[in-house]
Amino acid sequence: xxxxxxxxxxxALCLGACAASAGEELLxxxxxxxxxxxxxxxxxxxxxxxxxxxxxxxxxxxxxRQQIVEGAPVDVFASADRSNMDQVVAAGEVDGAPRxxxxxxxxxxVPAGNPAGVTGLEDFADEDLLLGLCAAGVPCGDLxxxxxxxxxxxxAIDTREPDVRALLTxxxxxxxxxxxxxxxxxxxxxxxxxxxxxxxGATATTNYQIASLVDASDPATAAAFVAFVLSxxxxxxxNRYGFxxx
Amino acid sequence: MEVRRPDGFRxxxxxxxxxxxxxxxxxxxxxxxxxxVAAIAGLLPxxxxxxxxxxxxxxxxxxxxxxxxxxxxxxxxxxxxxxxxHLNVIDNxxxxxxxxxxxxxxARARADEWTRRLGLSxxxxxxxxxxxxxxAQRVALARALVIEPDLLLLxxxxxxxxxxxxxxxxxxxxxHLAQFPGPRLVITHDPTEAFLLAKEIHVIEGGAxxxxxxxxxxxxxxxxxxxxxxxxxxxxxxxxxxxxVTVDGHELHIANGASGEVLVTIRPNAVSVHLxxxxxSPRNAWPTTIRLIEHLGERxxxxxxxxxxxxxxxxxxxxxxxxxxxxxxxxxxIKATEIGVEGx
Amino acid sequence: MSSANSGxxxxxxxxxxxxxxxVGLAWFVVPLVGLLARTPWADLPRLLGGEVVxxxxxxxxxxxxxxxxIAAMVGVxxxxxxxxxxxxxxxxxxxxxxxxxxxxxxxxGAALLFALGRRGVVxxxxxxxxxxxxxxxxxxxxxxxxxxAMPFLVITVEGALRNLDERYxxxxxxxxxxxxxxxxRVTLPMIAPSLVAGLVLTWARAFGEFGATITFAGNLQxxxxxxxxxxxxxxxxxxxxxxxxxxxxxxxxxxxxxxLRERWWKAL
Numbered sequence: 110x111x112x113x114x115x116x117x118x119x120x121a122l123c124l125g126a127c128a129a130s131a132g133e134e135l136l137x138x139x140x141x142x143x144x145x146x147x148x149x150x151x152x153x154x155x156x157x158x159x160x161x162x163x164x165x166x167x168x169x170x171x172x173x174r175q176q177i178v179e180g181a182p183v184d185v186f187a188s189a190d191r192s193n194m195d196q197v198v199a200a201g202e203v204d205g206a207p208r209x210x211x212x213x214x215x216x217x218x219v220p221a222g223n224p225a226g227v228t229g230l231e232d233f234a235d236e237d238l239l240l241g242l243c244a245a246g247v248p249c250g251d252l253x254x255x256x257x258x259x260x261x262x263x264x265a266i267d268t269r270e271p272d273v274r275a276l277l278t279x280x281x282x283x284x285x286x287x288x289x290x291x292x293x294x295x296x297x298x299x300x301x302x303x304x305x306x307x308x309x310g311a312t313a314t315t316n317y318q319i320a321s322l323v324d325a326s327d328p329a330t331a332a333a334f335v336a337f338v339l340s341x342x343x344x345x346x347x348n349r350y351g352f353x354x355x
Numbered sequence: 356m357e358v359r360r361p362d363g364f365r366x367x368x369x370x371x372x373x374x375x376x377x378x379x380x381x382x383x384x385x386x387x388x389x390x391x392v393a394a395i396a397g398l399l400p401x402x403x404x405x406x407x408x409x410x411x412x413x414x415x416x417x418x419x420x421x422x423x424x425x426x427x428x429x430x431x432x433x434x435x436x437x438x439x440x441h442l443n444v445i446d447n448x449x450x451x452x453x454x455x456x457x458x459x460x461x462a463r464a465r466a467d468e469w470t471r472r473l474g475l476s477x478x479x480x481x482x483x484x485x486x487x488x489x490x491a492q493r494v495a496l497a498r499a500l501v502i503e504p505d506l507l508l509l510x511x512x513x514x515x516x517x518x519x520x521x522x523x524x525x526x527x528x529x530x531h532l533a534q535f536p537g538p539r540l541v542i543t544h545d546p547t548e549a550f551l552l553a554k555e556i557h558v559i560e561g562g563a564x565x566x567x568x569x570x571x572x573x574x575x576x577x578x579x580x581x582x583x584x585x586x587x588x589x590x591x592x593x594x595x596x597x598x599x600v601t602v603d604g605h606e607l608h609i610a611n612g613a614s615g616e617v618l619v620t621i622r623p624n625a626v627s628v629h630l631x632x633x634x635x636s637p638r639n640a641w642p643t644t645i646r647l648i649e650h651l652g653e654r655x656x657x658x659x660x661x662x663x664x665x666x667x668x669x670x671x672x673x674x675x676x677x678x679x680x681x682x683x684x685x686x687x688x689i690k691a692t693e694i695g696v697e698g699x
Numbered sequence: 700m701s702s703a704n705s706g707x708x709x710x711x712x713x714x715x716x717x718x719x720x721x722v723g724l725a726w727f728v729v730p731l732v733g734l735l736a737r738t739p740w741a742d743l744p745r746l747l748g749g750e751v752v753x754x755x756x757x758x759x760x761x762x763x764x765x766x767x768x769i770a771a772m773v774g775v776x777x778x779x780x781x782x783x784x785x786x787x788x789x790x791x792x793x794x795x796x797x798x799x800x801x802x803x804x805x806x807x808g809a810a811l812l813f814a815l816g817r818r819g820v821v822x823x824x825x826x827x828x829x830x831x832x833x834x835x836x837x838x839x840x841x842x843x844x845x846x847x848a849m850p851f852l853v854i855t856v857e858g859a860l861r862n863l864d865e866r867y868x869x870x871x872x873x874x875x876x877x878x879x880x881x882x883x884r885v886t887l888p889m890i891a892p893s894l895v896a897g898l899v900l901t902w903a904r905a906f907g908e909f910g911a912t913i914t915f916a917g918n919l920q921x922x923x924x925x926x927x928x929x930x931x932x933x934x935x936x937x938x939x940x941x942x943x944x945x946x947x948x949x950x951x952x953x954x955x956x957x958x959l960r961e962r963w964w965k966a967l
Contacts, residue, residue, distance in 0.1 A: 171935045239817070239835055244918065246936025267835040268917025271932060279917075283818040284834055398869045424872035437870040441888045451874035454884070502875060 115181045135330055136182060138166040138173040140189035140248075140317070141273055142213065145297045146350040147187070153346065154337050161330055169272050170248055177202050177322065184325040185334050187317060189213070190248035194318040204328060207320035210338050211352035214314040215249065215256055216292040216304040218280050223303060225286035230260040230311060232287060241276050241288040244269040252315055253289040260311035277302060293351035316355065358387075358394050358402055366390045366562040369404075372506070372538035379541045379553035381573075383581060387562040388542045389434075392510045395540070396431050397424030408505050425454075430504030434511040436495040438483035444494050445470065445479040451502035469497040473531070488516045489524055496531060507532070507539045513548055522618060522697060525551055547618070550574075550590055558582050574666060576649070589621040589665050595696065605663040607689075608638040611696040618697040623656065623668035625693035629686040630677060640688035648674070648681050655679075659687055731949065738946060739939050746943035754921045755929035756947055759906060762840045762925060766905040767898055769841065770849040774901075775894075778853045782860035800850045807847055808914025815842065815915075839916035840923050847911050848904035855897030859890040899959050903952065 139147045144167050151163040166173070166183065174193040177183050178200045186203075187210070188194040194207050219227050225238055233240055242264075243250030250269060257264050267285070270276040273294055279285045281301045295304035319338055321331035337343050344354050358366040366387040372378045382388050393399035395406060397413065400421050406414040408429070413422045438447050449466035453459065470479060473493040483491060492512065499507065512528060513521045529552055532539050541552050549556050550570040558566040558573060558581070566578045573582055574590075593602035595613045600606070602619055609619075627633070633640055643665075647658035655674040657667040665687060679685070739746070746752065781792065799807055815822040815833045826832050833839045863886065871885045872878075887894065909927040916923040918932065926948045933941035 169935065239832065241917070244932050244935070246932065266919065268919050268923065269932070270918060271913070271935070275913075282812065282816065284812060284816045393869075396869070396873045398872065424869070425875050425877050427873070429873060431870070431873045433866065433870055435866075437864075437867055439867060439871075439885060439889075441891075450871070450876070450884070454871070454874055454876035454880050498874065 112179055115176050115179060132160045132162055133327060133330060134162050134164055135184050135327075135334060136164045136166060137185040137187065137334065138168070138177065138181075138183045139187040140170045140173065141167055142189055142249075142291050142293050143167070143187055143317070146211075146293070146347050146352065149346045149349075150338060150343055153342060154334060157337070158330070158333065163334070171246055180324075182324055182326070183322055184327075184331040185319065185321050187319045187338070189317055190252075190315050191318060193248070194320065197320070197322075202322050202324065203320045204323045204325065204331070205320065207318040208335065208339060209316045209355040210319045210335075210343075211317040211347050212314050212355055213291045213293055213317060213352055214312050215252055215289045215307060216295050217287055217307060218277065218290045218295050218298075218302045218304060219287045220280055220283045220285075221301060221303060223305075224283065227287045227305065229305065230257060230262050230307060233257060233264045233266075233289075234262050236265045238265075238286040239267050239284065240265065241268045241270055241279060241285045242266055243273055243276055243290075244271050247272060248315055249273055249289070249291055252313055255313045256289065256307060256311055259313060260308075291351075296351040317352070358390050358399055366394070367404075368557070368559060368562075368564045370540075370557060370564070372540055374538050375536060376555065377532050377539040377541060377553040379543060379549035379556045380559055381543055381546060381549040381556050382559035384544055386544075386559045388544070388559060389510065390562075391559070392431070392508060392542055395506070395508055396429055397422060397427045428502075428505040430499035430502055430507050432492075432495045432499050432507075432509045432512055435515060436483075436491045438486075438491060438494055438498070440483050443480050443482055444475065444486070447483065447494055448497045448501055451498060455502070465501055466497070469501045470494075473497050474527075487520075489520045492516065492524060493527075496528070500531075500535065505537050507535050507537060509539070509541045511543055511545075512541065514543070514545060518697065528552065547590060547620075589619075589623065591619040591621075591663075593617055593619050600694075600696065603663055605641075607663075607694060608691040609694045609696050610692040611694075613696050620695035620697070621665065621689060621693065622695075623666045625689055626665055626667040627688045628657065628667060628669055628673075628677065628679070629688065632686050633688045637688035637690050639691060639694070640686055642684060642686050645679060645681055645683045645685060648679060659685075734942065734945055734949065737938075738942050742939060743943060743946075746940055747947070749940065749943075751920060751924075751929055751933070751940055752943055752947060755924055755926045755944060756951075758837065758840070758921070758924065759926040759948075760951075762837065762844055763902055763905040765841045766844040766848055767852075767902040769845050770852045770901050770905075771898060774849050774852040775856055778856035778860060781853070782857045796850055796853050798850075799847050804847055804908060804910030805914050808843055808911035811843055811846060811911065811915040834915055835917040835919070835923065837916075837922055840912050840925060843911040843915045844905040844908045847908050848901045851900040851904055852897040855893050855900065856890065859893030859897075860886070863889055895959065899955070902955070906952065907948070 137147070147165055151165055154163055155161060170189045170193040173186060173188070174196055177186060177197050186194070186197060188197070197203055198207065217227060217230070219225070227238070232238060242253045245251065268279075270279065273290055276288050276290055277294055277298060280288050280290075281298065292304060295302050319335055321328065321335050325331040348354065368387075368391065370378065370380070380388055380391060390399065394401055394414070401414045401416050403416060405412065408427070411422075412418070412420050413427055414420065439450065442450065445463065445466050448470055449462040452462035452465060467479070470476060473496060475490065475493055475497065478486065478490060483494070486494065492515070513524060516524060525548070532552060541549065543549050554569060556568065556570055556573055557564045558579070560579065560581055566573060566582050591602040593600040594615060595609065595611070595617045597614070598609060598612070600609050600617060600619055607619070627637070632642070641662065643659040643661065645657050646660045646664070649656040650671065653671050655669055655671055657669070657679070659665045659667060667687065777796070780786070781789065781796075812819060812834060814820050815825070817823065817826055817832055817834065822833060833842060867889065868881050868885055871881045876884065907927060909931065912923070912925060913928055913931075918924050918928050920929070924932070926944055930941050930944045930948070933944060
């Protein structure tokens with residue numbers, strides 16, 4: 110299935126490329142939680158490097174990893190966690206070494222107005238509340254279980270959503286009383302969802318890693334992109350979206 | 356009873372059917388016969404008038420009475436028989452009894468009895484699509500009779516059959532009808548069927564009864580062109596052997612190799628009238644008296660007497676040329692090839 | 700076009716038809732072959748015994764059967780009303796019944812949330828009055844799958860009733876059968892093949908439903924994670940389990956469809 114998806118991705122990108130004027134293209138696969146931040150990074154980079162068009166391929170980190178491993182022509186990979194990047198490294202796809210470029214941590218997300226009166230992680234053991242997490246295998250899902258384990262909470266979860274956006278939508282609409290999502294997602298929701306901080310003792314963070322790939326059509330441009338993300342300007346953008354610098 | 360169909364057709368007839376008698380409702384297609392069947396069976400409500408069966412009022416819109424079909428004791432044999440395709444013969448016949456709450460064993464027993472009576476033994480397990488037309492007709496009849504209805508209603512009972520079967524079954528049907536104690540109504544477009552099965556016939560056209568009477572009445576004194584066309588044929592039952600058929604003791608030469616019991620038809624305009632014994636080829640000729648003359652515009656209808664009464668039709672011109680009058684002695688002749696012979 | 704065969708009895712079919720037919724067959728066979736090729740046969744017994752698989756199978760069978768039963772109980776009467784009575788707005792009703800067939804299932808799931816979710820038009824008063832919350836529950840799965848699958852039953856049965864010669868029911872009435880008896884002993888038996896076909900289609904659709912389920916009922920192993928959901932989630936992290944789950948779905952579906960093939964094809 111992924112080969113098929115990749116062929117589609119490649120075709121779509123080629124079509125996009127045909128429509129674009131002559132110039133270079135940089136295909137960046139970025140984790141879903143980077144949508145907002147990397148949107149700005151894309152514009153800033155293109156301004157600084159005229160003639161380069163950045164194409165953002167947004168999906169869950171594990172999907173992106175599978176695409177790369179099965180041969181997708183990606184230039185840069187920005188992963189939400191280490192395990193997916195490790196697998197890409199193991200497949201020999203990374204040029205050089207991956208760099209940590211952002212840190213994200215989880216927050217408790219509740220609907221605007223916090224109708225269920227959720228106060229902390231202990232509420233995640235409450236059978237009467239409707240609680241959601243990301244699915245197993247999705248970085249924010251695995252992270253959530255770590256956090257709950259750190260807090261000594263036996264969770265009574267009602268759903269494991271396949272991606273963060275689905276989880277957020279259900280919290281936002283009030284169908285769920287609370288969930289564990291990234292702080293960046295809470296910020297990106299623009300007030301639709303409120304965040305409650307997790308105490309330092311329980312919190313766990315995930316390091317976002319970025320690397321340029323061996324298959325990059327122009328390694329110099331790919332490296333430049335990575336450098337930009339790590340630069341002060343890039344970091345400022347990321348901070349605005351809730352990521353902390355490593 | 357009066358029924359108004361959504362397409363604008365209106366049926367307005369008055370009938371009474373005494374017990375033990377078979378009455379026929381005879382009419383062309385579209386005359387309202389099926390509407391009448393549906394109304395009597397209870398499948399179509401009346402818009403006016405009344406239907407009573409014995410002392411029970413089945414339908415009376417003025418009094419807001421409408422007995423639903425399942426509560427009427429009317430046994431119907433439908434034109435296409437409508438045997439339930441998913442049930443075998445015995446279950447079809449037993450259907451009415453089971454629906455009325457009779458237990459399975461008792462229903463089977465009574466159904467068995469009727470299938471035997473109608474000569475269907477051995478066919479109990481057959482499915483309707485494995486039956487011939489004649490067998491299906493008898494199953495439909497058994498199914499209607501087993502529930503011992505107060506009125507038996509037959510809608511075109513023989514029209515779905517081929518000619519040979521029809522002749523064979525007419526007699527059987529006639530016998531079974533005679534055995535049914537209640538009133539019997541036969542609906543048909545086939546005058547032969549009507550004349551042979553029923554004593555009393557009502558001719559229906561365009562939703563109204565245009566003539567009522569015995570088969571002789573209709574044949575001899577038709578009141579409408581349609582009735583006249585019906586009456587068109589002289590109908591006899593005779594027995595045939597080797598090119599001849601004996602009808603009411605009178606021998607006719609026929610151009611047909613049939614033998615045994617046959618139906619003989621002679622069109623009135625195939626009979627020639629002569630003042631003296633005719634010469635020439637016609638092999639059937641005999642002297643007789645004119646009993647009745649009717650003038651119908653351009654046509655003149657004669658009724659002849661013994662030995663074989665015939666309805667004869669000749670032109671007005673011919674009649675006046677011959678100077679015919681009631682009581683006159685004349686000769687009639689019919690070509691052998693003009694005599695229709697059916698069955699045998 | 701290849702030449703026609705004239706009067707030679709059983710002759711070979713035209714080559715073009717054979718070629719196109721084989722391509723058509725390939726469409727069905729190739730994905731299946733891909734699945735079988737990727738199957739870790741040695742590991743299969745262990746995978747099939749895993750909780751993820753058994754939970755998902757149990758849930759799928761339970762919910763698809765429940766959906767079929769509910770669809771039959773309310774869908775057949777609806778089909779009867781649509782086929783046999785005249786009421787205002789009949790065209791709209793037909794459109795509504797057909798809607799789940801053309802609507803993307805996720806949209807259906809979203810609509811169910813808006814209606815029956817905790818903040819939903821019907822769901823909110825319901826949960827306030829009875830405390831009943833339908834999303835994220837097994838009953839939520841049943842509701843979602845019934846929503847997408849019932850149109851198959853209604854449309855099949857309505858078509859069958861329309862094609863049924865009503866005169867048989869009239870004949871039954873003249874023989875003394877009450878309306879209930881007519882329904883039970885004449886109408887339903889006479890549409891039985893279509894009814895069975897409709898039920899099989901309904902079940903199959905419910906069994907394979909994904910979008911509406913995951914949107915309305917969520918995804919939790921043992922409570923709402925049916926086979927399709929389990930496959931989707933497993934594809935991300937555990938390919939082998941995903942393949943095992945897929946095989947289970949294919950096996951169950953094939954078994955049912957083959958078992959009922961005669962009546963199914965006859966009525967369709």
